[in-house]
Amino acid sequence: MQDDASQVGYYDTDELVQQRDESSDMLSQIEPLSDESLQALGRLARYKPPLDTYPVPAGRAAVLVALFGSRTGKNLNVLLSTRSKTLRTFPGHVALPGGKMEAGDMNLEATARREAFEEVGLPYNAEKIRYLTTLPPYLARNLLLVTPVVVFVIDYSLKPELNADEVDTVFSFPLSGFLSDTGSDPSLTNAVPKDVITGDKPYHTYADYEWFDRVPSRFHSFETNHKPVTGLTAGILIQVAEIAYGRKPAFGKEAPGEKSREELFEAASKDPRWKVARAQPSIDDTPPSSKL
Template sequence: MTIQQTSDGSLTVNKIDRTNLGGLSNIPSEALQGLSEESITCLRNLASFQAPTASDLGLVKQAAVLVALFQKEGDDKLHVLLTTRAKTMRRHPSQTALPGGKVDPEDPDVIHTARREAFEEVGLSLDHLSIHHITILEPVMTILPLNSHIKNHIVVTPVVCFISSPSILSNLTPSPDEVDAIFTHPLKGCITGILDDKDLKGLVDIGGEWWPHEEEFHSTNDRVGTTGIYRMHRFRTTNSPIKGLTSDVLIQTAMVAYDKPTEYSRFALNQSPFSTLISNVVTDLPLHIDNPIINPGPVEWGSIDGERYKSSETWAANS
């Protein structure tokens, strides 16, 4: 739908042209009413994305996350639903996450996994008519620090949906055992590395606990983990920063949605694509899954100048 101003100053509303919706043609017209052209274009690009053929991941752990997109009232772009993991969680406590979790044997597909986990974590309805499946994106993989066991890698499949009635988000309730906070962030910021004026309200303080960086919105550093060099992206938010795997998922989502590359340098020099890293782990895991860490010790990241620094992910050594 587009809104145009006539010569007499009145506004006219043009209905959505359903012949130009691509993969969104299965979504009812009323669900798309009120969306900006930018939002419709983003959703159409995502819906037109050719979902990858699922490959055999062998013994590698698998998970799925839900990228739930919606247009905020009074805004003209898409935002994404996020959580801050509970500080009591064994893995990645107090870090930003997309609703999601491991694939259970009884799950029929990754769509079910992502939706089930979103229901368990924040109470997002499993069958609400305003939640529309859009697509499945290419999988990404957790990047682990040095001295981590190969079996702790997890391949994560992003499942994208569109929420046409954002009012349902006001009824979400965090599961106290898993989630400390629920918040949102503009998807566009994950491709530009900046935020619009209307998105500045409520951002955490620069130099504070959640954003101890000099950069205003987007910070990076290159590090070395078990699979080689990796560029860690961090995005400042109204809560915990988006970083690591969550940033990798949202960068990919934004690139597909806006059909363009990031406005910053996405990869470190000689960083391998996730498809290569996943293939390598699938091949190597059977050879090492029963082997303990030979020299257990502090879990550390490497730096490009050869230094090492301690990682907070102590679980990764040999869990």
């Protein structure tokens, strides 16, 4: 058992899919992962992000993309939470566990794991929650650089322990749903409202916002049985799903003429707010204010 973030680690793909937890009573109720899910985990484990050359730790944050198998084994689900309604920033928003890097964090994986432990009680134990990969950082609206760390939860007996000051609820959602444009995807049957399944309400929407140099950036929104997954969180999960399933989404991911991530970071670094952002206390998940 690992008790602190200094013991987080990296694991071979074969270990990831072969090891089963000893909680046989719990596992007996869960079907083995489907070939598609195993292949998705393999793609994520083999994904190598570009070299991260951005400053650490000032202005850095991380989120944990915690994946686990559905009870049928057919789908990979992702753990999401709704932020507490009492929070001063972004109350009630759907988010991934995460936050700013602290001086005691040895790396961004440690940041993501620490925040997940503090918010929803996921243990640091890297045997039960296996590292898969790290994605390139995203730029939040308040100019923090947010790095997604993707893990797979092997121990199905783990139960969330919510920090009521930060989190109202947790729920799961099919990862493949972030590649779909409609609620008719079979994986979404129990994950979205009935009016979304029937087509009376759109499942996926997007809006283009002007950001740096008045160039548009596209922000997506997906309906769920809870609140919509929007903004930065939606963008991260689209990319995780693309890597996992080896295909593009059924919708246009980017606005016409949208800047690359590198171009966006370069423009942001010249903005007067860049230095201020290094001291921001939390991740701003919302789109810019100027909608096209």
